[in-house]
Amino acid sequence: MAASREAILGTVQSYVDLVAKGTSTDVVALYADGATVEDPIGTPVRSTREEIAEFYGALDGLDQEGRLITARVAGNEAAFHFELVTAAGAETYTLSVIDVMTFDDDARITSMRAYWSGEDMVVS
Secondary structure, eight states: OOOOOHHHHHHHHHHHHHHSSSHHHHHHHHHEEEEEESSTTTTTTTHHHHHHHHHHHTTTTOEEEEEEEEEEEEEEEEEEEEEEHHHHEEEEEEEEEEEEEEOOSSSSSEEEEEEGGGGEEEEE
């Protein structure tokens, strides 16, 4: 049986929260075996747990906040807009991202594609 809309939305919210405040291990735990990550679109696809963990490892220890702005679920897929705000010294970096994910029957992520570029980063 496919994952429910509520379960998928729960994974999406957990993802936003953990990318901001969790560890790379926490984030990778949301992914199913065999999952892929393309972040941002056009970069090499990460297709092993090790590659995905290395990617999210860059976020470990940063002073961040995440905010889910909107999400849409259709079947076993979701598209969502969120902001990731990172404090670094006297500056704050706000990245506005749209992610598209697919999910397995347990609402674990099977693929993630992130839509953003440097122009989507605001420094204040």
